[in-house]
Amino acid sequence: MVRFEAVGLRYQGGGPHRGEWGPEALADVTFTLPRGSFTWLLGPSGAGKSSVLRLMHLALRPTRGEVEVLGTRTAKAPRTALPALRRRIGVVFQDFRLLPYLSAFDNVALPLRLAGRPEAQIKADVTEILRWVGLEAKAPSSPLELSGGEQQRMAIARAVVHRPELLVADEPTGNLDSRQARRLLALLGEMNRLGTTVVVATHDEELVARYPAPALWLHHGRLHDPDNARGAYAAEDELG
Template structure:
């Protein structure tokens, strides 16, 4: 099955210029792609289309086989529950502590308190932050917040996992460990798109590369 399909997609913000052009793309279920390209090329914008935060200004997008350009908000929300996202700027909910932030996607799915607590503890240990579950996210370092953001994206075992520079704020050792987590998610069935500038990580775990230049997409290897 094709999880994400773009046909002749163009995108603009509001009345601004088109910043993504003629994107044709198809991501089969179980695939793993890197997304690379210079700053300002359109990586975050492409991911915004994939996690349904934005509609294309032309062309069509199918997500999990559904034409999302024709879906209303409620229908998009139910598709979005199958997608885990690591935002470039983390987006912690600041009146909730770290554990509550990570629990959010599980709450939305209506899981029991007991299994929420178990799953949150397990993933927090994995990212090395089990000592910080009760912390206010604003008191954490950038790299710690990034790990919370990753924990929140993967905790619900999403069908589609989208990550925008998820290792941009951590040292090489931690980056390798976090990449291993993405590899595990992929082995467990998640379809992954990971935007990164980190050539070394790409070489350590090779996967096909989607390269954006100035709003045009090219597929490498």
């Protein structure tokens, strides 16, 4: 489903050194995620979690190494092949990225409309998914009229309405209270039970302890085993 092989990633700098490549944000990252798996992506802020997710949902290509997503090697894939591949991936962004001028219904319907689905099918699918996330009554509301937890559930609904094969979520519980976080994780777990491969980035170890699953641990852009990673995090905390 997802394979990283010796992946390195650099970003181009701005300011006085605009255009120059910065240090590696990811270095020699190698892992494989099987189809239908649920995986935590763990590490402190700045560890590289968002960079890994951006490579997974094709927002970036690796600087070196190989990324394979849904059977496609992304570094060598023609740009014309990427839109169809992206439609097989659901993304929950840390900042939601909802469109304030669209209703909740139309925000969730957007991926289906971009895919050219018939309006009758869109109405049925969006109504079903809004009911599933407990927002059916909020269908005509603007995102600005919704609470943070409701916006997060709307973002989840938009990410899964097209039944993606791969779902990636970047700190999806960061703006939620514990009750809302549990509900959101239940929704992600149900998607996984239905066959979607799910990857969730978080730094909330308490949440991970409550919902145990395989985990990838990132620290300074490199993968570590859990014990070494925890030791490194603890040492940094002591140094302040």
